[in-house]
Amino acid sequence: MHPNPTFRGTPEAQSLSFVRDRAFGTLAVSTQGAPLLSHVPFLLSADGTHADLHLVRSNPICRAMGDALPARLAVNGPDGYVSPDWYALGPEQVPTWNYVAVHLTGRLIPLPTETLEPMLAAQSAGFETRLPKTPWTLDKMSDEAKRKLLRMILPFRLEIETVDSTWKLGQNKPEPGRLAAAEAVEGGIGQELAALAQLMRTPPES
Numbered sequence: 001m002h003p004n005p006t007f008r009g010t011p012e013a014q015s016l017s018f019v020r021d022r023a024f025g026t027l028a029v030s031t032q033g034a035p036l037l038s039h040v041p042f043l044l045s046a047d048g049t050h051a052d053l054h055l056v057r058s059n060p061i062c063r064a065m066g067d068a069l070p071a072r073l074a075v076n077g078p079d080g081y082v083s084p085d086w087y088a089l090g091p092e093q094v095p096t097w098n099y100v101a102v103h104l105t106g107r108l109i110p111l112p113t114e115t116l117e118p119m120l121a122a123q124s125a126g127f128e129t130r131l132p133k134t135p136w137t138l139d140k141m142s143d144e145a146k147r148k149l150l151r152m153i154l155p156f157r158l159e160i161e162t163v164d165s166t167w168k169l170g171q172n173k174p175e176p177g178r179l180a181a182a183e184a185v186e187g188g189i190g191q192e193l194a195a196l197a198q199l200m201r202t203p204p205e206s
Contacts, residue, residue, distance in 0.1 A: 001101070001103060001164045001165070001166050002166040002168055004168075004172065006171050006172045007166050007167055007168040007169075007171065007172075008164075008165065008166060009204075010165050010167045010204040011204070011205075012048075012163050012165075013048075014204050015102045015163055015165040015167075016044065016048040016102075016163060018075070018077060018100065018102060018165075019044055019075045019102050019104065020044040020048075022075050022077065023041055023042060023043065023044070023126065023127070024039070024040070024041050024042070024075070025039075025040065025042065025073045025074050025075035025076070025104075026038070026039055026040075026073070026074045026075075026076075027039075027040050027053070027061070027071060027072075027073050027108070027158075028071065028072045028073075028074065029061050029064065029069045029070065029071045029072075029108060030069065030070045030071070031064050031069075036060050036061050036064060038055060038059055038061055040053045040054075040055065040073075041053070041123065041127075042073065042123075042158075043119070043122055043123045043126060048160065048163070049159070049160055050106075050157050050158060050159050050160055051073060051104060051157070051158045051160065052111075052119050052122075052123070052155070052156070052157050052158075053155075053156050053157075053158065054116065054119065054120065054153045054154060054155050054156065055153065055154055055156060056152060056153055056154075057151075057152060057153065057154055061108075062154055065108070065110055067109065067110075068107045068108060068109045069107065069108045070105075070106075070107060070108075071105070071106065071107065071108035071158055072103055072104065072105045072106075073103070073104040073105075073158055074101060074102075074103050075101065075102045075103075075104070076099070076100070076101050077099065077100030077101065077102075077192070077195075077199075078099070078100060078190070078191060078192035078193065078195040078196035078199065079097060079098065079099035079100070079190045079191050079192075079196065080097065080098055080099075080185050080188050080189060080190025080191070080193050080196045081095070081096075081097055081185075081188050081189040081190055082095065082096050082097065082098050082170065082181050082185060082188075083095060083181075083184070083188070086180055086181040086183075086184040086185070087173060087177035087178075087180055087181055088176075088177065088180050089173070089174065089177045093177075096168075097168075097190075098168050098169055098170060098185070098196060098200065099166070099168055099196075100165075100166070100167050100168070100169075100196075100199065101165065101166050102163065102164070102165040102166075103162075103163070103164045103165070104158060104160045104162075104163055105160070105161055105162045105163075105164070106158055106159045106160045106161040106162070107158070107159045107161070108156055108157070108158050108159075109156065109157050109158075109159060110154065110155070110156055111155040111156060111157050112155075113150075113154070113155070115155050116150055116153065116154070116155040117138065117146075117150060119155050120138060120149075121137070121138050124136060124137070124138065125137070167199070167203060167204055169196075169199050169200045169203040170182070170200050170203070171203050178200060178203075179200075179201060181200065182197045182198075182200035182201045183197070185197050185200065
């Protein structure tokens with residue numbers, strides 16, 4: 001997380017709402033040597049206390065599991081390069097990168113295998129209902145295909161202990177400079193630049 005408190009004051013409820021909508025992140029667990037990482041879709045609980053996810057059995061995180069592991073789920077949002085010229089605030093400005101990131105930290109625990117199918121159904125429903133079509137459901141699979149799928153993956157829950165977020169959107173700049181940069185950033189370098197520009201225009205209130 002960025003050390004500047006200017007970017008760290010977003011209300012936790014807003015960060016969790018962002019995480020719930022995003023529903024995809026990088027899971028990191030602590031082991032001997034380098035951390036193990038896995039990129040996972042997940043389902044955040046209504047109260048924001050846990051996130052349910054699944055991993056392929058062959059994932060090294062599964063092999064490292066005991067009863068629980070310290071873990072962090074990093075969820076990234078829009079990001080983009082900001083040129084100092086865009087602020088029109090003088091020669092003291094420097095290049096930077098604006099972005100949104102939320103970290104959920106806690107304990108990763110294995111769940112009973114009987115929770116897997118309901119988890120998959122809830123997760124797919126969460127995504128399918130956002131689409132302009134009749135939702136896909138697990139019962140559209142053949143019994144054989146479903147059994148094969150359920151043998152290949154394992155269910156987990158991240159019990160969330162802390163929520164940390166960085167919403168670095170130029171809040172440390174005078175408003176005219178931040179708004180000028182927001183106008184320019186859409187044509188720049190990064191990901192989801194239109195969304196980033198809108199966030200820079202209306203950053204969250206601390």
